[in-house]
Each structure stands twice: as C-alpha cells, then as structure tokens.
Amino acid sequence: xxxxxxxxxxxxxxxxxxxxxxxxxxxxxxxxxxxxxxxxxxxxxxxxxxxxxxxxxxxxxxxxxxxxxxxxxxxxxxxxxxxxxxxxxxxxxxxxxxxxxxxxxxxxxxxxxxxxxxxxxxxxxxxxxxxxxxxxxxxxxxxxxxxxxxxxxxxxxxxxxxxxxxxxxxxxxxxxxxxxxxxxxxxxxxxxxxxxxxxxxxxxxxxxxxxxxxxxxxxxxxxxxxxxxxxxxxxxxxxxxxxxxxxxxxxxxxxxxxxxxxxxxxxxxxxxxxxxx
Numbered sequence: 001x002x003x004x005x006x007x008x009x010x011x012x013x014x015x016x017x018x019x020x021x022x023x024x025x026x027x028x029x030x031x032x033x034x035x036x037x038x039x040x041x042x043x044x045x046x047x048x049x050x051x052x053x054x055x056x057x058x059x060x061x062x063x064x065x066x067x068x069x070x071x072x073x074x075x076x077x078x079x080x081x082x083x084x085x086x087x088x089x090x091x092x093x094x095x096x097x098x099x100x101x102x103x104x105x106x107x108x109x110x111x112x113x114x115x116x117x118x119x120x121x122x123x124x125x126x127x128x129x130x131x132x133x134x135x136x137x138x139x140x141x142x143x144x145x146x147x148x149x150x151x152x153x154x155x156x157x158x159x160x161x162x163x164x165x166x167x168x169x170x171x172x173x174x175x176x177x178x179x180x181x182x183x184x185x186x187x188x189x190x191x192x193x194x195x196x197x198x199x200x201x202x203x204x205x206x207x208x209x210x211x212x213x214x215x216x217x218x219x220x221x222x223x224x225x226x227x228x229x230x231x232x233x234x235x236x237x238x239x240x241x242x243x244x245x246x247x248x249x250x251x252x253x254x255x256x257x258x259x260x261x262x263x264x265x266x267x268x269x270x271x272x273x274x275x276x277x
Contacts, residue, residue, distance in 0.1 A: 121147060125181050133177050135168035137215055137267065140177055141184075141204055148188055152200065155192055163204040166215045171271050179243040180217075180265070183251070186236050187219050187263045195223025195261065209250065213269045220262040225255045248272060 124147050133140050141163055149159055172180075191197050199222045207216040237253065240263075244251030248271040255261035 117151070121151070121185075125185055126178065133172060133174070135170055135172040137166055137169060137172065137180075137204060137217070138163050140172075140180060141202070141217070144181055144184055145202070148185070152188070152192060157192065157197055158199050160199060160201040162202065164206070166204060166206050167213075167269060169215065169267060169269055172267075176247055179247050180267075183240045183243050183265060184217070184219060184263075186240055190236065191219075191221045191223060191261070194226070195221050197221035197223030197260065207266065209266055215267045215269070217265045217267070218262060220260060222260045225257050225259045225261050227257060228253055228255055 125144070145159070145161065152159065188200070191200060201218075201220045203216075203218045205216055207214055240253075241251055244265060247265075248268060250264075250266040252264045253261065254264070
C-alpha cells in the first residue's frame with residue numbers, strides 16, 4: 001500500500017515537473033520571439049531613418065546646387081545690367097552727342113555722320129545681344145528689325161517680314177546671338193550700301209536638311225545683285241562665314257547681276273561640331 005502511494009506521489013510530482021518545464025520553455029520561447037520581433041522592428045526603424053537621412057542629404061545637395069546656380073544667374077544678370085548701363089551711359093552717350101553735334105553743323109550726309117550712325121547701331125546691337133534670348137530666334141530678329149528698319153525706311157527701302165513661329169534653340173545664348181545679329185547686320189548694311197534695292201524680304205521658318213531639324217533664316221532683295229565669284233576688298237563675307245562656322249550653321253550667299261541677292265543661314269536645333277565662339 002505504501003509503495004503504491006509513493007508511486008502515485010512520484011507520478012504527480014513528475015507530471016507537475018513536466019508542466020513547470022513546459023511552462024518555462026513556453027515563456028522562454030515567447031520572450032525570444034518578442035525579442036526577435038523587437039529587433040526586427042528596430043531594424044526597420046533604423047532602415048527608415050537611414051533612408052530619411054539619405055533623402056534629406058540628397059535634397060540638401062539639390063537645394064544647395066540650385067542655390068548656387070541661382071546666385072550665379074543673379075551675378076550674371078547683375079553684371080550684364082552693369083555692362084549695358086556703362087555702355088549706354090558711356091560710349092553710347094558720347095556717340096549720340098557727337099552725332100548731334102555733327103548734324104547741327106549741317107553735316108547730315110557726311111562720312112563722319114555715317115560712321116557715327118554705324119558705330120551707334122553696332123553698339124546698340126551689341127547691347128541687345130546681352131539680353132537673355134532663351135533660344136528665341138524670333139525675338140532676336142525682332143530686335144534687329146527694331147534697330148535697323150527705321151534707317152532702312154529713311155533710305156526708301158521697305159520690308160516684307162515673314163517670320164513664322166519656330167521652336168527655341170537650347171544652345172542659343174548671348175555669344176551665339178551676337179554672331180547671328182552681326183551676320184544679318186552685315187547683310188542689311190551691304191544691301192543698303194550697294195544693292196540699290198527697294199524691297200527687302202526677311203523670312204524665318206523651320207526646315208529639315210539632310211534629316212536634321214533646324215531653322216532657316218533668309219534675307220533677299222530686289223537690287224542690282226553682284227557676282228559672288230568676284231573678290232571684294234573687305235572682309236565682310238569672310239567674317240560672315242566664320243561666324244556661321246562658330247554657330248555650327250550652314251551659310252549661303254546667292255546672287256547674280258541684275259537679279260538681286262539672297263543670304264541664307266540655317267541653324268540646327270541640335271548642334272554638332274560647332275567652333276567655339
């Protein structure tokens with residue numbers, strides 16, 4: 001009997017011990033799982049924090065780069081305005097005063113007056129080229145028209161402007177703009193001085209050449225024309241070709257005696273192998 005009671009007691013104790021061990025094991029497992037979950041959550045939080053930090057750094061770099069570009073743009077604008085003001089108030093005022101003095105002395109048709117007017121026109125076009133054109137060829141041509149058309153009309157020459165809406169040229173900045181202005185300033189000056197023309201036609205339109213998109217600007221007149229093969233004493237045509245090369249553009253002058261002349265400048269929308277200006 002005693003032995004039976006002892007066996008039962010040991011069985012009860014053994015069962016109780018097993019339950020205790022199982023409970024301890026379960027608690028340990030739960031603790032480990034919570035710990036792992038906590039570590040996993042911390043890893044996620046750390047990854048999110050690192051991502052936010054990297055994103056913030058990238059945004060700061062972009063913001064700093066944008067700030068520097070803005071500062072440079074402001075500095076360029078300020079310097080451009082300073083140069084324009086100095087040119088206008090300095091050289092410009094001197095030329096205007098000299099021209100007014102010469103005209104008051106009754107020398108309206110003298111060589112000196114003509115030279116002063118040419119110099120003043122050159123100066124104004126140079127100042128115009130300092131204005132930001134943002135690749136807009138139409139605006140550039142309008143500026144040239146504004147400067148030169150009054151003198152042309154005084155000389156009895158009328159204009160036929162056919163400037164269409166054309167796409168902007170991304171590479172067209174101030175240094176390149178002055179090349180375009182000088183090419184057509186030289187062209188119009190030649191017409192006025194030598195062609196004996198009554199009408200000048202100016203056209204601007206988009207045009208494909210050899211599969212490349214571009215903008216074609218043409219200036220033609222109804223004057224007496226000339227033989228392009230005959231060498232001239234000046235460097236006007238050579239300079240125009242050099243400026244066109246600097247633009248990466250195609251430049252042509254076509255004329256024949258008695259049939260007027262035509263100057264054509266084709267500007268690529270995407271420039272290749274241009275000479276640095």
